[in-house]
């Protein structure tokens with residue numbers, strides 16, 4: 101059984117300019133102990149998909165199954181149980197921490213809500229802070245007294261409080277400097293091997309995802325274009341957009357960077373208010389044919405063992 | 414000016430922040446040369462003084478609190494540090510172009526794209542308005558603006574981040590400057606658009622033989638664009654090398670740490686990233702000796718009391734570290 105299973109999940113927002121289909125029929129599975137990387141360019145729907153799983157945005161359709169239970173129809177109490185299993189950390193930990201709450205209280209909050217007793221909570225907070233590498237006196241201090249990397253550790257401590265099975269990490273290292281980013285990535289990997297927690301790791305940074313993920317899903321304008329093992333995706337990407345994305349990602353090695361032949365993808369992401377009909381990539385795709393402008397491709401198995409949504413792979 | 418002078422030659426540049434909490438050396442003796450057609454990347458983590466170096470070179474420092482307190486910035490052989498602002502107005506945008514990180518803040522939100530480019534051209538060239546408008550259109554085509562003719566009448570908020578950055582590039586190169594300073598020009602962009610803008614900058618630079626300083630914190634972007642690399646830490650240059658040598662045999666422990674901390678797809682996959690413990694110290698609390706000492710794996714007694722100076726460990730290389738110079 102998958103830890104998380106999404107079937108045709110849809111989220112839409114009604115905006116002044118019209119309806120934005122931010123998540124437009126996404127299906128995927130995430131196994132126990134797995135890190136699934138979710139990549140794609142700004143606005144493609146990564147955060148919205150993460151929030152949909154947390155039920156932080158209204159879900160317009162589809163199934164979100166956590167350990168065999170579809171959470172779409174659940175009531176408040178039942179959701180509390182689910183929230184224990186699935187936690188989320190955000191790009192800007194500052195925004196997600198209450199500035200007037202001490203770090204100790206922020207980390208304790210999920211425990212208190214779950215009905216933990218005061219002394220058990222205090223002990224647990226100590227442990228959590230130790231796990232994420234924060235000094236014990238951090239409890240009495242406020243978020244603004246900490247650096248970006250330390251605030252991210254606070255967010256991770258809080259997410260870990262109730263021993264979740266899955267943590268949705270939404271760009272957890274994107275705001276951090278290189279050296280601190282590496283500290284937080286290593287911490288996430290240590291926690292995974294220690295506690296067997298799984299991650300849905302959302303990032304626009306392909307090199308970080310290549311480092312941390314077991315499997316990778318590529319998103320474009322609300323749709324999954326390709327999903328497969330990390331090496332399948334990196335060594336033999338099948339979908340034209342995956343190829344373009346990998347070709348565009350800078351490589352921190354001048355020799356490798358020069359050696360690869362680089363075709364720069366032209367054009368920009370179309371407006372999500374007005375996506376091209378058929379395959380949403382057809383306005384930029386070097387392989388687009390007439391069929392792509394009328395028929396939307398669906399995800400299906402392709403030769404590299406992954407799944408891709410393109411009429412011509 | 415002598416025809417043999419380098420486009421940009423910076424010697425012992427010092428910029429200090431005069432704040433209520435005291436004086437802070439934000440740029441502490443930076444020397445740097447950039448040849449025609451050459452790209453020098455300035456790298457380092459947030460707060461190490463990259464942008465203040467760029468603003469010092471452009472003479473655009475926020476004053477107060479920042480002021481150049483020493484050194485020279487020779488542009489085509491002429492030191493521009495002592496020049497009055499009126500003279501700088503004629504130099505900026507003409508001899509030296511600039512591109513900043515946040516595209517929207519560098520454009521005038523209430524003027525059309527055409528008006529902004531025309532203004533640059535009319536300030537620095539003899540072109541009349543009509544000719545300048547024709548040239549503005551050409552420039553937009555040159556920077557690959559999709560649907561250029563129509564975009565001339567657009568306001569910045571009607572354009573995507575990538576398109577705004579193209580307009581800024583068009584303005585920066587409008588007068589064919591000999592030096593271009595780009596401060597994180599692609600950091601706010603998506604990777605596919607970043608690749609477009611990097612390719613564009615390289616092409617424009619090669620065609621015009623511009624000297625370019627490229628500021629970034631992203632070693633991937635460095636590897637893709639630079640000929641030579643200068644690594645900064647706490648306001649000082651700690652290492653300089655050709656891009657190949659820097660990545661192949663980094664000498665300064667900070668450079669080694671930065672490279673180890675950056676995942677490289679396609680390279681052999683490390684189980685763990687080599688992180689650097691701790692973080693960049695604030696400028697008002699720099700350690701007495703080597704600023705990197707509290708985070709350094711190779712720290713020695715001497716590092717705690719003495720500041721390492723730049724030494725020459727090999728041809729074309731510089732490093733400021735006691736351990737690296739001793740081998």
Ligand SMILES: Nc1ncnc2c1ncn2[C@@H]1O[C@H](COP(=O)(O)OP(=O)(O)OP(=O)(O)O)[C@@H](O)[C@H]1O
Pocket residue numbers: 430432439457458459460461462463464465466475478479630695696
């Ligand atoms: N106007 C200012 N007033 C006070 N301090 C400043 C000012 N501008 C910059 N600083 C300080 O000077 C130092 C260098 O800043 P600078 O902007 O050059 O860093 P940077 O290397 O460009 O960093 P980033 O990668 O974040 O852009 C930092 O410690 C910063 O906090």
Ligand SMILES: Nc1ncnc2c1ncn2[C@@H]1O[C@H](COP(=O)(O)OP(=O)(O)O)[C@@H](O)[C@H]1O
Pocket residue numbers: 113114115120121122140141142143144145146147148149372
């Ligand atoms: N609360 C909202 N109201 C309206 N539109 C939204 C809202 N949240 C996200 N969107 C839109 O949904 C799309 C996907 O956004 P998001 O999930 O944040 O993308 P990503 O995380 O991949 O950058 C974008 O077009 C975005 O503008």
Ligand code: SF4
Pocket residue numbers: 339340341379380381382383385386387388389392397409410411412
């Ligand atoms: S379906 Fe057509 S437009 Fe879409 S990726 Fe495939 S070839 Fe390109």
Ligand code: SF4
Pocket residue numbers: 665666667703704705706707709710711712713716721733734735736737
């Ligand atoms: S001088 Fe000493 S502390 Fe500084 S980088 Fe070299 S070894 Fe490390």
Ligand SMILES: [Mg+2]
Pocket residue numbers: 146147148271
């Ligand atoms: Mg997001």
Ligand SMILES: [Mg+2]
Pocket residue numbers: 463464465596
């Ligand atoms: Mg800066």
